[in-house]
Structure formats: C-alpha cells, structure tokens
Amino acid sequence: MLKTELCDSLGIKYPVIQGAMGPYTTVKLATAVSNAGGLGTLTTAGFTFQKVGLSKEIDHKEGLRRIIREITSSTSSDAVFAVNIPTLKHAIPIAEDYLGVVIEELESNSGTRKKLKAIVTSAGDPAILIKSIQDAGLKCIHIVPTIQHAKTAEKAGVDFIIASGTEGGGVVSYNYPITTLVLLRGVVKTVKTPVIAAGGFCDGAGLVAALALGAVGIQMGTRFIATEECDIHQDYKDSILRASERDTLITIMPYGPCRQLKSEFSLTLQEMMNRGEDTFNYAWEGVKNTIEGNLEKGFMAAGQVTGLIDDIVSVKELIGRIIREAEEIIGKLNSKIGGITR
Ligand SMILES: Cc1cc2nc3c(=O)[nH]c(=O)nc-3n(C[C@H](O)[C@H](O)[C@H](O)COP(=O)(O)O)c2cc1C
Structure with a gap:
C-alpha cells in the first residue's frame, strides 16, 4: 500500500x-x-x-x-x-x-x-x-x-x-x-x-x-x-470543468496575489492593474461578492490544473x-x- x-x-x-x-x-x-x-x-x-x-x-x-x-x-x-x-x-x-x-x-x-x-x-x-x-x-x-x-x-x-x-x-x-x-x-x-x-x-x-x-x-x-x-x-464547479489550462490569471488581491479563473471580475482587475490604478476597493468588493455567493462579480481562485479536470x-x-x-x-x-x- x-x-x-x-x-x-x-x-x-x-x-x-x-x-x-x-x-x-x-x-x-x-x-x-x-x-x-x-x-x-x-x-x-x-x-x-x-x-x-x-x-x-x-x-x-x-x-x-x-x-x-x-x-x-x-x-x-x-x-x-x-x-x-x-x-x-x-x-x-x-x-x-x-x-x-x-x-x-x-x-x-x-x-x-x-x-x-x-x-x-x-x-x-x-x-x-x-x-x-x-x-x-x-x-x-x-x-x-x-x-x-x-x-x-x-x-x-x-x-x-x-x-x-x-x-x-x-x-x-x-x-x-x-x-x-x-x-x-x-x-x-x-x-x-x-x-x-x-x-x-x-x-x-x-x-x-x-x-x-x-x-x-x-x-x-x-x-x-x-x-x-x-x-x-455549483456554478464555480462547472466553471472549473469548462476552463482550460489557459483560463487562469494572477491578480493582486487585498491579502496578496491570487491565481484565479478568468472572469469579468478578474479581467477588469487585471486591466486596472495594467493601467496603474488603485485596485484596493474593487478587489475587496470582489471578495465580498464571493463570500455572498455573487460569483459573476466575485473571484474564483483556481489553478492551471483546471485544464486536466x-x-x-x-x-x-x-x-x-x-x-x-x-x-x-x-x-x-x-x-x-x-x-x-x-
Ligand atoms: C478556492 C481556493 C482557495 C484557497 N484558499 C487558500 C487559503 O485560504 N489558505 C491557503 O493556505 N491556501 C489556499 N489556497 C491554496 C490551496 O490550499 C492549495 O495549496 C492550492 O490550491 C494547490 O494548488 P492546486 O489548486 O493546483 O491544487 C486556495 C486554493 C483555492 C483553489
């Protein structure tokens, strides 16, 4: 064994x-x-x-x-x-x-x-x-x-x-x-x-x-x-099944950098970061949405292994x-x- x-x-x-x-x-x-x-x-x-x-x-x-x-x-x-x-x-x-x-x-x-x-x-x-x-x-x-x-x-x-x-x-x-x-x-x-x-x-x-x-x-x-x-x-689980190995990115969250699924939230956050904008409040809002189950506007942490699941x-x-x-x-x-x- x-x-x-x-x-x-x-x-x-x-x-x-x-x-x-x-x-x-x-x-x-x-x-x-x-x-x-x-x-x-x-x-x-x-x-x-x-x-x-x-x-x-x-x-x-x-x-x-x-x-x-x-x-x-x-x-x-x-x-x-x-x-x-x-x-x-x-x-x-x-x-x-x-x-x-x-x-x-x-x-x-x-x-x-x-x-x-x-x-x-x-x-x-x-x-x-x-x-x-x-x-x-x-x-x-x-x-x-x-x-x-x-x-x-x-x-x-x-x-x-x-x-x-x-x-x-x-x-x-x-x-x-x-x-x-x-x-x-x-x-x-x-x-x-x-x-x-x-x-x-x-x-x-x-x-x-x-x-x-x-x-x-x-x-x-x-x-x-x-x-x-x-x-x-369940929507989060389904997103993992749908995602390929290319469908994650890293953004800065209030508690540190986080790899997550590409989504409306994470792509917007990434654009804000690229423009050098202050993302703190937007990122916290994403955390709040996730905690409240509002996934469309929240973050969904996941790794590249999504491509194998x-x-x-x-x-x-x-x-x-x-x-x-x-x-x-x-x-x-x-x-x-x-x-x-x-
Ligand atoms: C949704 C999600 C939330 C996570 N939150 C935490 C956390 O609160 N504390 C922690 O130590 N690691 C956290 N991690 C990291 C995991 O514990 C684990 O180390 C990581 O997912 C391993 O990589 P994998 O996703 O490729 O399996 C999180 C990972 C995911 C996917």
Missing part, C-alpha cells in the same frame, strides 16, 4: 492533503477528505478577510469554534484534520486568536484532541505561532513559494513544508512565479524537513511524480473543488482513483523502461 512518513506522522491513510480554501470554510469537503483517509483542512481565511476588510463586527473566534466542533462530530473515529491559519503580517493578532480557540477546543473536547493534528500556516512567517502550535502537541505545516522561504521555515522549526508552485490556485507569489517542478526539487534538495508538493496535482501520475522528486505527499486545492461534497457553488466525483472515489493509479504506475514503471539491468 502506498504510504509515506506523512501518513505515519499525522495518522492518515493516504499521503493526500486537501488544501485550505478561503474564503470558504469547506467543512463538508474537509469532513469527506478526512473520512476518506486524507487530511481535510478547515480554513479561517474567510473570517480573517471579513475581520480585516469587510465587517469588523464578525466574531471570527466563534466562527472557528463552530467549524471545529462541526468537523469533530461529523468525522469517523479514525479521521484526522487540520486548521489553516494565515499568518499575514497585518493579521497576526487574529492568527493568535485562532490559535487560542484551537487550544481551548483541544483542552475541552477529547474528540478534537484525537482528530485535530496540524495547523497549516500560510501567507507569512510561521515563527510567530510555531512554539504555541508545537506546545499544544500539533504539527506545524508551512506553505512556501520559493526555496528561500523554505529555508526560513526550516529555521523556524516547522514539521513539514508545503512547496506550492505558481500554477496552483489561490495565493501565489507575484514576484517569484516558480513552477512546482523546479520549486519542489529545489526545496527537497535544500532542506531536511519533509516536503509536501502543491500546485498542479489532480491524479495518480502527479502523485508519483511528486514522490519521485522527493515529496512525502501532495496537497490539492482546485481538484477538490470539483467533488460532490465540496461546499462551493473533467468530472465531478465523490471525494472517496477521487482519492481511491489517485492511489490506485499511482500504485499501477509505480508497478509498471520498471517494465516500461525495459527493466533495470545491473
């Missing part, structure tokens, strides 16, 4: 992580992924976006508490999950609030203590939270867009690094658009910390490629949108398919190249 140190360390069956998907909390999706033997991830990003830009009144702590309780009670006894906490510079107090809620829930609920295994930090420096994360008995998994960021994360002492290439959906680096192929190999060769690959994965062939490059597993975002359980609007399946079927395909490819590789002669 295909198993890596990621599985042993987190207690998951398969080396597949569902990437955080703000502004959606994706409780149903994360539940399905965790129940299917992968690592489901809840996202706090949506609460943060509202708190820092849209609606200061939102009780972000209660929001996180509610979704942690929901996933704890809706997952099977052997499922495990993670929580994503963005560590954006201007939202550090909010990140600390989230971690406080996580620790309270771990202390007060034995089910959460058994199932919540990791915090995925993103879009910033993990150093601020790492001690509290590890003192709480959790693994710290940090997402990086360049080899340099991986070195910093290792120095901070993270347990796993996610190397996320520019082809991925959601937040990416604007100044350093490094592809997964180069980034993953470079990070694996540079750090001793185990590395998870992200950006462009959707099937078993991708998983085998990631393992061959030295990763201990993959994280997928866009592929998981096109699943039956994903709690994201052509069906909506259940999470269990998807993960099963990925693992079966990966095992088949690994089995066939030796004969495909004529056998290795010594």
Whole structure:
C-alpha cells in the first residue's frame, strides 16, 4: 500500500492533503477528505478577510469554534484534520486568536484532541505561532513559494513544508512565479524537513511524480473543488470543468496575489492593474461578492490544473482513483523502461 512518513506522522491513510480554501470554510469537503483517509483542512481565511476588510463586527473566534466542533462530530473515529491559519503580517493578532480557540477546543473536547493534528500556516512567517502550535502537541505545516522561504521555515522549526508552485490556485507569489517542478526539487534538495508538493496535482501520475522528486505527499486545492461534497457553488464547479489550462490569471488581491479563473471580475482587475490604478476597493468588493455567493462579480481562485479536470466525483472515489493509479504506475514503471539491468 502506498504510504509515506506523512501518513505515519499525522495518522492518515493516504499521503493526500486537501488544501485550505478561503474564503470558504469547506467543512463538508474537509469532513469527506478526512473520512476518506486524507487530511481535510478547515480554513479561517474567510473570517480573517471579513475581520480585516469587510465587517469588523464578525466574531471570527466563534466562527472557528463552530467549524471545529462541526468537523469533530461529523468525522469517523479514525479521521484526522487540520486548521489553516494565515499568518499575514497585518493579521497576526487574529492568527493568535485562532490559535487560542484551537487550544481551548483541544483542552475541552477529547474528540478534537484525537482528530485535530496540524495547523497549516500560510501567507507569512510561521515563527510567530510555531512554539504555541508545537506546545499544544500539533504539527506545524508551512506553505512556501520559493526555496528561500523554505529555508526560513526550516529555521523556524516547522514539521513539514508545503512547496506550492505558481500554477496552483489561490495565493501565489507575484514576484517569484516558480513552477512546482523546479520549486519542489529545489526545496527537497535544500532542506531536511519533509516536503509536501502543491500546485498542479489532480491524479495518480502527479502523485508519483511528486514522490519521485522527493515529496512525502501532495496537497490539492482546485481538484477538490470539483467533488460532490465540496461546499462551493455549483456554478464555480462547472466553471472549473469548462476552463482550460489557459483560463487562469494572477491578480493582486487585498491579502496578496491570487491565481484565479478568468472572469469579468478578474479581467477588469487585471486591466486596472495594467493601467496603474488603485485596485484596493474593487478587489475587496470582489471578495465580498464571493463570500455572498455573487460569483459573476466575485473571484474564483483556481489553478492551471483546471485544464486536466473533467468530472465531478465523490471525494472517496477521487482519492481511491489517485492511489490506485499511482500504485499501477509505480508497478509498471520498471517494465516500461525495459527493466533495470545491473
Ligand atoms: C478556492 C481556493 C482557495 C484557497 N484558499 C487558500 C487559503 O485560504 N489558505 C491557503 O493556505 N491556501 C489556499 N489556497 C491554496 C490551496 O490550499 C492549495 O495549496 C492550492 O490550491 C494547490 O494548488 P492546486 O489548486 O493546483 O491544487 C486556495 C486554493 C483555492 C483553489
């Protein structure tokens, strides 16, 4: 059976992580992924976006508490999950609030203590939270867009690094658009910390490629949108199916550069950027529209892998398919190249 140190360390069956998907909390999706033997991830990003830009009144702590309780009670006894906490510079107090809620829930609920295994930090420096994360008995998994960021994360002492290439959906680096192929190999060769690959994965062939490059597993975002359980609007899922690999672009959003589907919103934002206009308010309006389900005027984060996705399946079927395909490819590789002669 295909198993890596990621599985042993987190207690998951398969080396597949569902990437955080703000502004959606994706409780149903994360539940399905965790129940299917992968690592489901809840996202706090949506609460943060509202708190820092849209609606200061939102009780972000209660929001996180509610979704942690929901996933704890809706997952099977052997499922495990993670929580994503963005560590954006201007939202550090909010990140600390989230971690406080996580620790309270771990202390007060034995089910959460058994199932919540990791915090995925993103879009910033993990150093601020790492001690509290590890003192709480959790693994710290940090997402990086360049080899340099991986070195910093290792120095901070993270347990796993996610190397996320520019082809991925959601937040990416604007100044350093490094592809997964180069980034993953470079990070694996540079750090001793185990590395998870992200950006462009959707099937078993991708998983085998990631393992061959030295990763201990993959994280997928866009592929998981096109699943039956994903709690994201059907029009969004259909747009992913329709889109080719050429149908995404990167624009600056208020919280950072974001790869998203080409749409009326993103093309207009791109034109504004090209003209050197102030896009801040327009971009926040897009975030608000997305949160309110008004997708025509909102943004739809997605990666270039949209060009490889052509069906909506259940999470269990998807993960099963990925693992079966990966095992088949690994089995066939030796004969495909004529056998290795010594
Ligand atoms: C809709 C969407 C929202 C995302 N939001 C977040 C987020 O809130 N936090 C985060 O760390 N990553 C976020 N990401 C990145 C994913 O977790 C994942 O790393 C990325 O999608 C991997 O690339 P892929 O889309 O090619 O699979 C998002 C991705 C998508 C598609």
